[in-house]
Amino acid sequence: MKRKTFGPVTSQQVAQVAGVSQSAVSRTFTPGASISPATREKVLKAARELGYRPNAIARSLNTARSRIVGVVMSYFDNQFYPQVLEALAQRLDELNYHLLLFVGDRDGNVDRIFDQIMQYRVDGIVLASVSLSVELSEECVAAGIPVVLFNRSEENATASSVNTDNEAAARQIAGFLLAGEHQRFAYVAGLSDSSVNVARQKGFIETLERHGIENVRVVQGDYDAKKTAKAARELFSAPQPPDAIFAANDHMALTVMDIARFEFGLRIPEDLSVIGYDDTGPSGWPSYALTSASQPVDAMVSATIALLMKQIESENIEPEQLVVPGVLVVRHSARRPRSGIIEKDGLMLFQPQEVE
Amino acid sequence: MKRKTFGPVTSQQVAQVAGVSQSAVSRTFTPGASISPATREKVLKAARELGYRPNAIARSLNTARSRIVGVVMSYFDNQFYPQVLEALAQRLDELNYHLLLFVGDRDGNVDRIFDQIMQYRVDGIVLASVSLSVELSEECVAAGIPVVLFNRSEENATASSVNTDNEAAARQIAGFLLAGEHQRFAYVAGLSDSSVNVARQKGFIETLERHGIENVRVVQGDYDAKKTAKAARELFSAPQPPDAIFAANDHMALTVMDIARFEFGLRIPEDLSVIGYDDTGPSGWPSYALTSASQPVDAMVSATIALLMKQIESENIEPEQLVVPGVLVVRHSARRPRSGIIEKDGLMLFQPQEVE
CATH class of the missing domain: 3.40.50.2300 (Response regulator)
Structure with missing residues (x-):
């Protein structure tokens, strides 16, 4: 019943059983990496047999991508927001991204939890029902992390936003x-x-x-x-x-x-x-x-995710203000x-x- | 506007500005680590000046702790669950843990997303309104990861659970x-x-x-x-x-x-x-x-978090079945x-x- 450090099975062991290189194992588990179908099949078979799972955290250090999106949300008693959260989590999951959840203060100020989010080297941030100070917004830009305000916007528009009209x-x-x-x-x-x-x-x-x-x-x-x-x-x-x-x-x-x-x-x-x-x-x-x-949740969430992904992939975080029809x-x-x-x-x- | 790889400021730079060792910087940002108040103050001052933030992901590789708890939840339209989620996120945040959210299928089967959770080397798992197969439950035990079923239990009780009577x-x-x-x-x-x-x-x-x-x-x-x-x-x-x-x-x-x-x-x-x-x-x-x-949300969430933390810290994941009075x-x-x-x-x- 003792905790094991990151599980017993390593990518080396998988490579050995599959009879392939360790790099082939790594590429099999990296979304979008090049790998031949035959090699991939060998690796997956060996991984299944051994109970191997890639370490997403270690991978994020190599790729400079955590595949984590930070979401800050308040007002869980307002049924609009849980619906938005469910849609965000499902959409991100489909894209093999994951959602790190933070609860914002009721006063809408996100500064307190911002340090926490940044420590996880998230690939992007969605702020639903909370606002971002100009300083933090500029800090995100400087760090190259796209931010989308959901159902909020800011006057100077340094971050992107998705709203109805x-x-x-x-x-x-x-x-x-x-x-x-x-x-x-x-x-x-x-x-x-x-x-x-x-x-x-x-x-x-x-x-x-x-x-x-x-x-x-x-x-x-x-x-x-x-x-x-x-x-x-x-x-x-x-x-x-x-x-x-x-x-x-x-x-x-x-x-x-x-x-x-x-x-x-x-x-x-x-x-x-x-x-x-x-x-x-x-x-x-x-x-x-x-x-x-x-406020059409699915359309707003789709617009949010599409915008985030475009900015993550292009590495261009020019802010955009999107308006979804209601x-x-x-x-x-x-x-x-x-x-x-x-x-x-x-x-x-x-x-x-x-x-x- | 280009994304920078994990931000420009390193712990080496902080150490240099603060006039302390790199290990002192690391200990300043490790919860529970030993550090003198004076050294800590120097490090924090330098970190503020430089805009440095510790890398939680890199740290998790060193400590074998991600400080992430995976939460799987369904039924966001049932107001009980958003309330539970908000309380879980707030309680974890207070303990400097964070919540990686997964949306379970409506049929309550969690197997599909289990691989995803395990890849993030979570320190613990809360399954709210979903059930765990015996195989996965045993796999968590083998990997030393505590699991708490919230508002569910399983007959063979390999995982812990929190319920009302x-x-x-x-x-x-x-x-x-x-x-x-x-x-x-x-x-x-x-x-x-x-x-x-x-x-x-x-x-x-x-x-x-x-x-x-x-x-x-x-x-x-x-x-x-x-x-x-x-x-x-x-x-x-x-x-x-x-x-x-x-x-x-x-x-x-x-x-x-x-x-x-x-x-x-x-x-x-x-x-x-x-x-x-x-x-x-x-x-x-x-x-x-x-x-x-x-179903008293606060009491049930407190019991869940206390149980998880006890198991994470003691590295003993003997399952417990808790019943909260309603x-x-x-x-x-x-x-x-x-x-x-x-x-x-x-x-x-x-x-x-x-x-x-």
């Missing part, structure tokens, strides 16, 4: 609620310095202002269930409570719906319309049937406009003539 | 529903070969049988939302639909509730009682208010018995006199 989607949500003839609007904000919150708030408020609505109530949910519940109670206790709420993500929108229904006896959508952002799992559950701007998925949590709703692939979508 | 909790659920004077019982099963499903089904059915109830309807949800929806429709379409359902996990219980309410117009708990297992996030949301047997959290999805409900720490719990 947050501002445009928020404009569409404002248009949907205006077309539904709502009167009193509120916005439940995420963390005020998160890039997606800034863009969603801007698109929503500016569109309403262009239609003469100035007094949009803004409360802070900060992506946190408890703060969101408190913010919702504030909204519904006001003398003139809103009849239309856009919450900066679904996770907060679901909390707003629960507070409205179970603490204030409001009917949705008769008394109150609620719209979210993400179109994540629970939003489709019939108890909520949330109308929501979609749609406004119409369910039953918000009063529907008389026109502009179409059906597509079993979903109801909002595709109006230009609102602006 | 599934059978006892299921007996309690049967007792709760019997005390609530229900008449027609059904069980929505998880994958029929998963250890927790076997234990939950056994505890539930045997307790009912001991009370003279023989015709318990069993349908397969297989931990899958679509299959569960189908199974629920089957139950509610029957001439004598159940008035009490135990679903083998919360994720399936929520689906059962949605189908009952929105497709069959059933009132919960007036027409139908539903109980789940996990007591995970959405179960506490007021739209569901699910009565559920708890409670039956009483909310509003099931009719309550007249007695046996107590309040504790703001939760309602079921703690009857012995039912048996």
